[in-house]
Amino acid sequence: MYNEKVVEHFCNPRNVGELLEADAIGENGSFKCGDTMKIYLKIKDDRIEDIRFQTYGCGAAIASSSMLTEMVKGLTIDDALKITNQDVADQLGGLPPLKLHCSNLAADALHNAIENFRNGKVHGESA
Amino acid sequence: MYNEKVVEHFCNPRNVGELLEADAIGENGSFKCGDTMKIYLKIKDDRIEDIRFQTYGCGAAIASSSMLTEMVKGLTIDDALKITNQDVADQLGGLPPLKLHCSNLAADALHNAIENFRNGKVHGESA
């Protein structure tokens, strides 16, 4: 069902956990499949210095969370904002059509975190 | 489908053909399956001295024609009239339910022949 790259990220997810002194925290949840994701950012000079995630979700959700964190680490937040869900899925070498929406969690949670940061908050409304 | 006795009579039908100087000829046909049968009788002192048949029909029709001729040869016509289609089927050791009506030709054709004889005719109306 999943390709090798997805499975590899699922088995060995990068950047898992919390950042205790995060500059921003983003969240996203899918009501449809119940998945939820949290992104923790350490930002210095508008650049993502460190990133961690926590995901409750299926294989696709976990692998795309992991992939996203790899993709944006070190980027400026402007560049990070340009990364779309599709980019993450592409970088994973594709996902089953039915699972595409699960991968949408990740970039959206990141965008939410950056938004919070720009609004001068650590947490968004929902937290 | 058919038991051995039926098959044996089908393969080696007894008393096949015509009697050129028949005292009575009986006929019967089934409109449903298209079968037709002809019985030729030689009667002496109210006793069936000789009998022949011709049948256009399925295996059951042919076998029961053959069996009937065996059963009635030598009987008085009174006794012959007592023979029913069921008797013929029983004597054959049974017939498939769907084929029972095909065996009904035989006794009916015999009864027709005897009726013609009693009415003083060789052939019935239809001939």
Place this chain on the structure above:
Amino acid sequence: MSRRTVYMDHSATTPVREEVVEAMLPFYHELFGNPSSIHAPGRTVRRAVEEAREKTALALGAEPGEIFFTAGGTESNNITLRGAAKKRGEPGHIITSSIEHHAVLDVCSELAAEGHRVTFLPVDQYGRVSIDQLQEAITPDTFLISIMAANNEIGTLQPISAIGEVARERKILFHTDAVQIAGQLPIDLKKLNVDFLSLSAHKFNGPKGIGALYVRKGAKVTPLYSGGGQERKLRPGTENVPGIVGLSRAMELAVAEIKDKKKRLEALRYKMITGLMAIDETILNGHPEERLPNNVNVSFKHVEGEAVLLSLDLEGIAASSGSACSSGSLDPSHVLRAIGLDHPTAHGSIRFSLGWGNTEEDVDYLLEVIPRVVNNLRRISPTYRTNGSRKE
């Protein structure tokens, strides 16, 4: 015991080829998973099912997405006809022929009883429908034409290509029951305007209980069953995986060998027809040329078909009088009546259907046996001599 066993009833069903059984066997034990399961044992099997779909599509000139697996020809026909009527919702008009298999004919009769109008097109003496009569039968509410590609009793081929053109022009869905033709003659759905096509694996050396329905992209029927979402909801239920694999393998083999087989069977057929017609008062039923390569259907006058079958059976020869399904019935077949045979001639009809494994020796044996069989029965028959034919 008969000296030889000769199976000449391939239109009723066929033996499954060794290669086909071999292709199926792994899916009983090692690869037994449910294709809907997401774990490895399931995914392997899903791949096999989709490969089978691709193979089947390829053999027919279709797209994989246009192939749906069913439990057989009867189901494919029912899904199409009843499904199209269900989809339409309101009463409409259906055109079919008077010589369809019961799995089309009886559905049409039921749909008529439910309020649809059905035209049962007549056929000529050879069993062909007329394009003119088809054209004339069309009304503004005609939503479906169902005409079989080849008849199962007399083997007559219908002008499917021409019917398809009419259907396309008039924007009417066209279904063809291709159960008898599939694997016998090439089918190229890219070239034919057919919206639905039914086939059944056991007619071309595949297993029983599995069939396929081709549904042209864009053509739609309402499914008859509900359940899991298998076969894109058109036919839910856990897939008959060995059957699906078997069907596709049988199809692949049949199509690869179709030309050779056609040539071989047509030669046997020619020999058989020539031999059988040498028996007096014998007529050939069906079209002289436009017929299935494997079909021989003759009527021996003055004898009844079942009695001939029984005699042949005792000699080790398996044939059929009319369709296998109607053998349990007593009425002469609707097909033989539709081509104008009188009752006794229809009753004396025998179908020999050749197939994989039949040899010239089989035909020789049949031609040796059959005159004796027919003669013995005619000797008993009350109509033979009274018809002015030769006396004993």
Place this chain on the structure above:
Amino acid sequence: MSRRTVYMDHSATTPVREEVVEAMLPFYHELFGNPSSIHAPGRTVRRAVEEAREKTALALGAEPGEIFFTAGGTESNNITLRGAAKKRGEPGHIITSSIEHHAVLDVCSELAAEGHRVTFLPVDQYGRVSIDQLQEAITPDTFLISIMAANNEIGTLQPISAIGEVARERKILFHTDAVQIAGQLPIDLKKLNVDFLSLSAHKFNGPKGIGALYVRKGAKVTPLYSGGGQERKLRPGTENVPGIVGLSRAMELAVAEIKDKKKRLEALRYKMITGLMAIDETILNGHPEERLPNNVNVSFKHVEGEAVLLSLDLEGIAASSGSACSSGSLDPSHVLRAIGLDHPTAHGSIRFSLGWGNTEEDVDYLLEVIPRVVNNLRRISPTYRTNGSRKE
């Protein structure tokens, strides 16, 4: 590669036993005739089909005339429900449960859309319907009750015997989907007041694509398909002979071993449940006692079922989250919602279903692997620690 391959998804499908394949094989080649043909090759096969019917009947405490072969559980369910509604003709009332398989549930929803009224009985936290609620639901126009014998996801057994008594008393037809129970627990139709019972061979080590429908003598439905007269017109189409033979052989074997298998699986089940419940924040779904001997269904909180399945799959363990059919879907299963699970708990549910071939070593292996799998996923989960659970 994983160290071991452990199949624990027998409720999705099962491997076909060697004895069953052996029983089927002759019917592909040597005995390939069409049972409707009157010649010897056909008659031999007809006998085999009728013997299979007798065997199947015997295993269920039924009469051979009450057994009809179908293409599977989905078809048996559809024939009964749609066929009973078709027979009735006018709108009426149907009672079913809210945890039926889609092949009952979705048919009921469609019948509701067509004008019938349907009561979907609720179930308690264990998944059992209540006889009182059943009694209350009955109205004068209730013509059919359809309640499954055992649930395919959580394994809960329904009080079929008591439901049958209510149905008989109120003169209502009673259908039970016995797809999961057949071959697992004894069924004696002489003692149960069941009018229709569905089963599917591939759930008890028989082949896919073949099922049976028991129809009590006197109970009637209108057939959905037309065609040849096979299966006394209830399910026309050339019989899937190898399938029929396989089903009856699998049934015969299962019934002969049913007691031993039950004991063995219940012991494994006990060990598994004990082991799994040792993982914190794990709950058992379904009834603690009134459940299939082979069913274990648990929810691991804070993790999502598909991720667990995927991890297990990588360790060589095949299980399922909810029914195999709904694995393609994203919504949590209707069964788990009906027993009152919240979304996350439903999403974290895993079904392990034991079967023929599973050993104690399989269970040991699972119990060794699963804590690590669950822990790894919980480590990633945002809800695990915020729920007051142990920190990393």
